[in-house]
Amino acid sequence: MTKPISGFSKLSKEQKIDWLATHYTTNPEASKQTIAQYWNQNNGLQQLHDEFIENTITNLYTPLGIAPNFLINDRLYAIPMAIEESSVVAAASKAAKFWMNKGGFSTNVLGTEKVGQVHFIFKGSFEKLTLFFKSIQDILHAESAHLTESMAKRGGGISKIELRNKTKDLDHYYQLHCTFETKDAMGANFINSCLEQFATTLKGEALTYANFNEDEKHIEVVMSILSNYVPNCLVRASVSCPVEELKLSNEISPQLFAEKMIRAVAIAKVEPYRAVTHNKGIMNGIDAVVLATGNDFRAIEAGVHAYASRNGSYSSLTHAEVKGGIFKFWIELPLALGTVGGLTKLHPLVKLNLEILQNPSAKELMQIIAVAGLAQNFAAVSSLVTTGIQKGHMKMHLLNMLNQLGANANEKAKLTAHFKTNTVTHRGVADALAQLRKTS
Ligand code: MEV
Numbered sequence: 001m002t003k004p005i006s007g008f009s010k011l012s013k014e015q016k017i018d019w020l021a022t023h024y025t026t027n028p029e030a031s032k033q034t035i036a037q038y039w040n041q042n043n044g045l046q047q048l049h050d051e052f053i054e055n056t057i058t059n060l061y062t063p064l065g066i067a068p069n070f071l072i073n074d075r076l077y078a079i080p081m082a083i084e085e086s087s088v089v090a091a092a093s094k095a096a097k098f099w100m101n102k103g104g105f106s107t108n109v110l111g112t113e114k115v116g117q118v119h120f121i122f123k124g125s126f127e128k129l130t131l132f133f134k135s136i137q138d139i140l141h142a143e144s145a146h147l148t149e150s151m152a153k154r155g156g157g158i159s160k161i162e163l164r165n166k167t168k169d170l171d172h173y174y175q176l177h178c179t180f181e182t183k184d185a186m187g188a189n190f191i192n193s194c195l196e197q198f199a200t201t202l203k204g205e206a207l208t209y210a211n212f213n214e215d216e217k218h219i220e221v222v223m224s225i226l227s228n229y230v231p232n233c234l235v236r237a238s239v240s241c242p243v244e245e246l247k248l249s250n251e252i253s254p255q256l257f258a259e260k261m262i263r264a265v266a267i268a269k270v271e272p273y274r275a276v277t278h279n280k281g282i283m284n285g286i287d288a289v290v291l292a293t294g295n296d297f298r299a300i301e302a303g304v305h306a307y308a309s310r311n312g313s314y315s316s317l318t319h320a321e322v323k324g325g326i327f328k329f330w331i332e333l334p335l336a337l338g339t340v341g342g343l344t345k346l347h348p349l350v351k352l353n354l355e356i357l358q359n360p361s362a363k364e365l366m367q368i369i370a371v372a373g374l375a376q377n378f379a380a381v382s383s384l385v386t387t388g389i390q391k392g393h394m395k396m397h398l399l400n401m402l403n404q405l406g407a408n409a410n411e412k413a414k415l416t417a418h419f420k421t422n423t424v425t426h427r428g429v430a431d432a433l434a435q436l437r438k439t440s
Pocket of ligand 1: 085277278279280281282284381384389
């Protein structure tokens with residue numbers, strides 16, 4: 001059995017790779033080659049990536065694709081998407097094209113409020129705590145002024161600090177529930193710094209508060225941290241058109257298609273097993289743009305799924321209806337994003353992707369990303385209720401299979417043509433390649 005290692009982070013990159021390949025892989029030389037293959041030849045760029053995290057050994061590439069022709073509020077966008085799943089970019093592009101000549105996507109931001117909390121234990125009277133909290137309001141703001149100064153210049157800062165009594169849920173548990181406006185920054189560092197300052201002020205002021213007894217003077221701060229649940233940092237995106245314009249193919253009438261879409265969304269609203277997959281399809285589009293723009297997709301995922309369960313049962317993020325002969329399809333979801341700070345200036349491709357998106361503000365990026373999610377869902381559900389997804393999906397997957405089987409460029413071209421009219425299966429592709437090799 002491999003022994004634990006101490007001081008791993010202090011080793012050089014080569015030493016780390018050596019240790020790893022020797023102890024955890026069956027062919028250390030081949031493993032080291034694979035790792036080295038993905039180093040960037042430009043040393044400066046590789047060093048930049050090495051320093052993003054600790055113990056970097058190499059880079060894991062994800063393809064960056066472009067979905068063009070997104071008409072959003074009368075402006076055309078080409079959307080960069082970083083994703084490994086074969087059919088996502090193609091599906092987004094198809095939906096963008098479909099809606100482009102029907103007025104495109106309309107969007108609006110419903111709120112930009114960010115949240116953070118100081119969780120603390122107080123063993124005493126809530127009335128006294130309330131009076132104490134009122135008495136320190138100005139001090140909380142004054143002692144965090146050095147942190148809020150530059151955010152205030154950009155029009156942001158602390159919106160509200162509230163005392164919340166949570167003792168019904170947990171003995172002696174209270175919170176400072178705080179809301180912030182962070183403008184174009186995602187704001188995690190700003191919020192967390194403010195919260196830690198609030199915690200220090202809270203504890204310090206309690207120690208000298210004359211009306212507290214000895215127990216009450218010792219507030220125990222458990223933690224101070226932003227929340228990734230941001231139900232008031234909300235964006236809506238929609239598409240609509242007269243039902244008769246919903247002409248997807250000759251195989252299904254616009255009326256039947258509209259009915260099937262509405263029913264599919266209705267199922268995702270009431271059935272969590274379906275809702276999770278329905279929303280996963282939405283997140284295919286959302287995460288790809290979140291990643292391409294250097295934002296935190298884990299934060300987005302956590303916040304979006306919590307929002308999808310806000311009424312007590314996990315449900316669809318999209319909605320569909322026909323009213324007065326107009327089909328409408330829309331999404332509403334929370335997205336806490338940044339277009340300054342973080343990786344936005346540091347990662348050359350993130351910087352370029354933001355430029356491709358016309359250097360959006362955080363509010364504009366919320367709208368673009370909501371559209372990517374809506375388009376993805378429209379593409380997925382429209383396939384599901386008509387042809388099924390496997391046909392398109394396996395066609396997109398064909399190249400992966402051919403690469404896996406070691407097909408050369410000529411074989412790939414011939415077999416891609418062959419499978420335009422034949423069903424793609426793993427077995428079918430392997431057999432067709434074997435047959436081609438036999439005959440040529
Ligand atoms: C696959 O990545 C996403 C879908 O399953 C989404 C859906 O079912 O709506 C196709």
